[in-house]
Amino acid sequence: AQSVTQPDIHITVSEGASLELRCNYSYGATPYLFWYVQSPGQGLQLLLKYFSGDTLVQGIKGFEAEFKRSQSSFNLRKPSVHWSDAAEYFCAVGHGSSNTGKLIFGQGTTLQVKP
Amino acid sequence: DAGVTQSPTHLIKTRGQQVTLRCSPISGHKSVSWYQQVLGQGPQFIFQYYEKEERGRGNFPDRFSARQFPNYSSELNVNALLLGDSALYLCASSLGQGGNQPQHFGDGTRLSIL
Numbered sequence: 499a500q501s502v503t504q505p506d507i508h509i510t511v512s513e514g515a516s517l518e519l520r521c522n523y524s525y526g527a528t529p530y531l532f533w534y535v536q537s538p539g540q541g542l543q544l545l546l547k548y549f550s551g552d553t554l555v556q557g558i559k560g561f562e563a564e565f566k567r568s569q570s571s572f573n574l575r576k577p578s579v580h581w582s583d584a585a586e587y588f589c590a591v592g593h594g595s596s597n598t599g600k601l602i603f604g605q606g607t608t609l610q611v612k613p
Numbered sequence: 614d615a616g617v618t619q620s621p622t623h624l625i626k627t628r629g630q631q632v633t634l635r636c637s638p639i640s641g642h643k644s645v646s647w648y649q650q651v652l653g654q655g656p657q658f659i660f661q662y663y664e665k666e667e668r669g670r671g672n673f674p675d676r677f678s679a680r681q682f683p684n685y686s687s688e689l690n691v692n693a694l695l696l697g698d699s700a701l702y703l704c705a706s707s708l709g710q711g712g713n714q715p716q717h718f719g720d721g722t723r724l725s726i727l
Contacts, residue, residue: 606653
């Protein structure tokens with residue numbers, strides 16, 4: 499069965515420091531992978547996605563993620579964190595078929611940014 | 614262009630009641646999916662509708678039902694509400710039905726059951 503694990507429930511980084519949020523997935527074939535961000539009281543905003551090709555993908559707000567098939571991972575990175583990046587981040591895996599758009603989400607990582 | 618819009622934004626119900634949540638997708642999007650997000654957890658898939666037909670259903674009881682209208686808007690109905698149904702209900706729309714279609718989320722409906 500498909501599953502997504504985000505090992506870190508909470509992460510605190512200083513403003514200007516680099517960030518890496520971990521995501522591991524379980525899926526039988528090449529998955530479609532997504533990172534979403536959720537600010538308090540709001541819906542989810544798509545940061546970036548991976549379908550195929552170059553394993554390093556660029557997203558909005560300066561985020562990037564790297565797909566590593568051997569490690570079943572899709573970690574999210576940002577070189578320099580801004581205070582406005584404080585939010586909850588979700589990794590999700592989509593079914594690799596044309597028949598369903600169902601997403602399986604991890605339980606999320608809450609990012610706190612210290613001034 | 615307007616994003617995904619959901620109504621109402623907040624709702625308070627009591628156990629045993631019924632509720633209807635509404636979603637309008639982004640213009641041109643034909644697929645609508647519903648997710649339940651309990652506090653402190655990631656969203657869980659409830660339904661997907663594409664071209665007015667159910668294309669997927671998550672592990673939710675029959676008390677949950679949905680439909681999609683000719684204009685691609687959608688309603689989620691929950692009957693016989695339980696305390697455990699308290700959650701943020703998110704609607705997402707996409708151009709097509711496949712897993713490679715990025716889904717765009719609304720801000721959700723916060724449902725509280727007393």
